[in-house]
Amino acid sequence: MKLVRFGHPGEERPGLIDQKGEIRDLSGHIGDIDPAVLDDASLNKLRALKEDELPLVQEHVRLGCCVTGVGKIICIGLNYLDHVKEAGMQVPEEPVVFMKATSALTGPNDNIILPRNASRVDWEAELAVIIGKKGKYIEEANALEHVAGYAVFNDISERHFQLDRGGQWVKGKSADSFAPLGPWLVTRDEIADPSDLAIWQEIDGNRFQDSHTGQMIFKVPLLISYLSRFMSLHPGDVIATGTPPGVGMGMAPPVYLRAGNKVELGIEGLGRQSHYTVEDD
Structure with a gap:
């Protein structure tokens, strides 16, 4: 299934994408796409619904972040070898872990807001894993059983805040709109192997x-097994x-986002995002 949330910010309703690519309203069956519906049993109940009997969303609607009630956003740094090289960093012996504020979450086509005093705002296309089953000390062999689904994620980053202002990376990662997620939550049964997906990002068509x-x-x-050694994972996490190579920081000379850029990205089987960049008020 492809699960979506649609409507104005703060007023989103749950839906699914039918076989024709149209949105069907699920609000008669569930309150939202949130942690309460991400376990296998709840998802199976949604699969059992007859798509053509669900209300068709006729009008063009905004898509929101594809899941709500997210407890934490756990990010992995330097996880593609060529990106490590372009960043001038050492290849990590263990996953590099940092956090991103959940208030950064935004929809897959919403504007990316450039913070005040930002000078080096960068892009990072990423595969997001949405947890559906609570666990800790998870065995790697059983790790995918804890996954509700996958989505496109853009780890927008202000490199000056991240790298030059001291401390950890979180303050360069957490501005409002710096975590677009969606368009859909694609349930894990539709993705045979999360390590076999094309991923891309374009800025102004380049x-x-x-x-x-x-x-x-x-x-x-x-990653799931590793993280669960240090913190419990909960539905909605x-x-x-x-991110792979090709971020702005790695260009020679570096390229960063400015107001008016069009930012597009996608992952095979998971859909695509499209944003414009705007200055903060």
């Missing part, structure tokens, strides 16, 4: 990132699995 999730240093099952 392709900067063009890679494949098979290039990850640490694969999805390992989002794991952003790292």
Whole structure:
């Protein structure tokens, strides 16, 4: 299934994408796409519904962040070898882990807001894993059983705040709109192998990132198992699995986002996002 949330910000309703690519309203069956419906039993109940009997959403609607009630956004840094090289960093022996504020979450076509005093806003296309089953000390062999689904994620980053202002990376990662998620939550049964997906990103029609999730240093099952050693994972948690090469910081000279840029990205089987960049008020 492809699960969506649609409507004005703060007024989103749950839906699914039918076989024709149209939105069907699920609000007669569930309150939202939230942690309460991400376990296998709840998802199976939704699969059992007859799509053509669900209300068709006729009008053009905004898509919101594809899941709500996210407890934490856990990000993995330096997880593609070529990205490590372009960043001038050492290849990590263990996953590099940092957090991103949940208030940064936004819809897949909403504007990306450039913070005040920002000078080096960058892009990072990533595969997001949405947890559906609580766990800790999860065995790698069983890790995918804890996944509700996958989505496109853009880890927008203000490099000056991230790298030059001291401390950890979180303050360069957490501005409002810096975590677009969606368009859909694609349930795990539709993705045979999360390590076998094309991933890309374009700025103003120029392709900067063009890679494949098979290039990850640490694969999805390992990441889930690894993270669960240090914190419990809960339904609705989002794991952003790292970005491939082609970020603005790695260009010679570097290229950063400015107001008026069009930002587009996508992952095979998971849909695409499209944003414009705007200055903060």
